[in-house]
Amino acid sequence: MKNDKSLTNYFLTIAIVLFALCNIRAQDPETPMSNPTGENVILQWNRVLQETIRTPGQQPATVFPVRSFAMMHAAMFDAVNSIDGSYTSYLIDVHAGRRASKEAAAAKAARDVLVGLYPTRQTIFDAEMAISIEGIPWYRAWEGMRVGQMTAARMLQVRANDGWGATPPPYVLPATPGNWQPTPPANAAAGFTHYPSVLPFALAPNQFAPNPPPALTSDEYAADVNEVKALGSAASTIRTADQTKIAQLWANVNTPTTVFFVWNNVARNVATERNTSTLENARLFALLNIAFHDALHVTFTSKFTHGLWRPVTAIRRADEDNNPNTAPDPNWLPLLGNPPYPTYAGNHAAIGTSQATILALLFGRDDIRFEHTWDGAGGATRSYAGFNAMADEEERSRVYGGIHFTFDQTAGQSAGRNVANYVFLNVMKPRCRD
Numbered sequence: 487m488k489n490d491k492s493l494t495n496y497f498l499t500i501a502i503v504l505f506a507l508c509n510i511r512a513q514d515p516e517t518p519m520s521n522p523t524g525e526n527v528i529l530q531w532n533r534v535l536q537e538t539i540r541t542p543g544q545q546p547a548t549v550f551p552v553r554s555f556a557m558m559h560a561a562m563f564d565a566v567n568s569i570d571g572s573y574t575s576y577l578i579d580v581h582a583g584r585r586a587s588k589e590a591a592a593a594k595a596a597r598d599v600l601v602g603l604y605p606t607r608q609t610i611f612d613a614e615m616a617i618s619i620e621g622i623p624w625y626r627a628w629e630g631m632r633v634g635q636m637t638a639a640r641m642l643q644v645r646a647n648d649g650w651g652a653t654p655p656p657y658v659l660p661a662t663p664g665n666w667q668p669t670p671p672a673n674a675a676a677g678f679t680h681y682p683s684v685l686p687f688a689l690a691p692n693q694f695a696p697n698p699p700p701a702l703t704s705d706e707y708a709a710d711v712n713e714v715k716a717l718g719s720a721a722s723t724i725r726t727a728d729q730t731k732i733a734q735l736w737a738n739v740n741t742p743t744t745v746f747f748v749w750n751n752v753a754r755n756v757a758t759e760r761n762t763s764t765l766e767n768a769r770l771f772a773l774l775n776i777a778f779h780d781a782l783h784v785t786f787t788s789k790f791t792h793g794l795w796r797p798v799t800a801i802r803r804a805d806e807d808n809n810p811n812t813a814p815d816p817n818w819l820p821l822l823g824n825p826p827y828p829t830y831a832g833n834h835a836a837i838g839t840s841q842a843t844i845l846a847l848l849f850g851r852d853d854i855r856f857e858h859t860w861d862g863a864g865g866a867t868r869s870y871a872g873f874n875a876m877a878d879e880e881e882r883s884r885v886y887g888g889i890h891f892t893f894d895q896t897a898g899q900s901a902g903r904n905v906a907n908y909v910f911l912n913v914m915k916p917r918c919r920d
Contacts, residue, residue, distance in 0.1 A: 527589045528767035531596035551746040555775040563772035565591035578640045589629035642885025649684035659752040659876040663806040666828035674826040681786035687776040696897040699830045708811035718888025733887035740864025748884030749841035781840035781905040789828040811897040820888025835898025837878030843906035845873045
């Protein structure tokens with residue numbers, strides 16, 4: 487963990503140097519915003535996508551939210567960057583005049599990608615498009631929309647057969663000690679089994695794969711089993727009320743603010759406070775959501791490679807692990823319900839650390855204080871000293887909830903940090919200008 491954080495500091499230093507050498511905070515000449523509400527166009531369409539995902543019945547089975555966010559924001563980045571040219575493109579550079587509207591380009595890219603993903607909401611997207619281009623001179627809007635149309639078409643083409651539409655294959659393991667088994671009370675079959683075969687947005691297959699989990703007979707395994715047994719039990723007497731709340735918030739208990747929204751909303755709030763430009767926001771949200779998608783790709787691949795049982799199974803069957811330092815409890819239940827797939831490595835740990843690392847690299851520091859609100863009856867507003875403080879809370883939440891071992895989370899955080907550093911240094915890089 488210490489080495490990982492030292493590496494993050496190293497990359498932060500690189501980011502600051504690149505910032506100075508390449509003047510990457512390019513000023514956007516198209517101010518004030520054309521949007522009559524004053525909402526930055528990137529934030530507008532991020533909101534539109536969130537509203538789409540929140541609306542019951544609007545999420546097709548083959549359209550996973552992290553894919554939608556990454557596709558939309560990467561297409562928007564290519565559209566804005568085609569006009570500005572400060573960075574290398576993600577998929578495509580479209581020739582554009584300097585008078586083309588970045589706002590119109592971004593909006594058209596978002597609108598076309600979302601129509602491709604959620605065709606039943608085209609009327610809503612068209613209405614938002616009208617808001618995006620209101621007040622922009624027609625010749626600037628037309629040229630910008632031409633650019634956005636091309637970047638969206640390219641994105642939809644590249645992701646058309648990316649594996650997300652595949653039927654998830656079955657995943658069944660023999661009931662030998664250590665192997666994942668469907669967990670009570672639902673005992674649901676494994677889900678997301680196709681994720682390892684999905685096309686990443688930035689990584690190569692099997693890049694940053696975690697090392698195997700500790701042996702069932704090891705001291706580390708016993709320590710982490712006993713920790714989650716005491717701390718994550720539904721009937722725990724040592725878990726605090728605040729720790730219980732943390733577990734419930736990050737598991738979306740009685741709140742519609744899912745993990746797909748949390749880090750996008752953190753980025754929205756910080757970007758708004760800092761009045762970042764359209765170009766800066768386009769790059770921020772593209773990098774953030776690409777890292778989110780690919781960090782999960784790493785951890786899901788690890789899950790189905792190692793197939794390790796969840797704590798509830800490990801604790802109930804501790805008499806089968808040949809470890810003298812664990813003891814079975816056949817009636818043990820976790821605070822939270824288990825997701826339907828193996829435990830190692832931790833998804834939430836990878837998500838939080840990937841997002842915190844991207845934000846720290848882009849803003850040049852980690853210690854930016856902020857608040858985040860989860861909506862709904864079970865929601866709350868919590869304060870954080872920095873991005874990694876929030877990521878560490880997200881990681882701990884799964885142990886408090888009784889559904890992960892600490893070694894799952896350590897591996898997940900390492901994977902998330904590696905993914906974020908790689909994405910930042912290899913995707914949408916600044917073009918140094920003489």
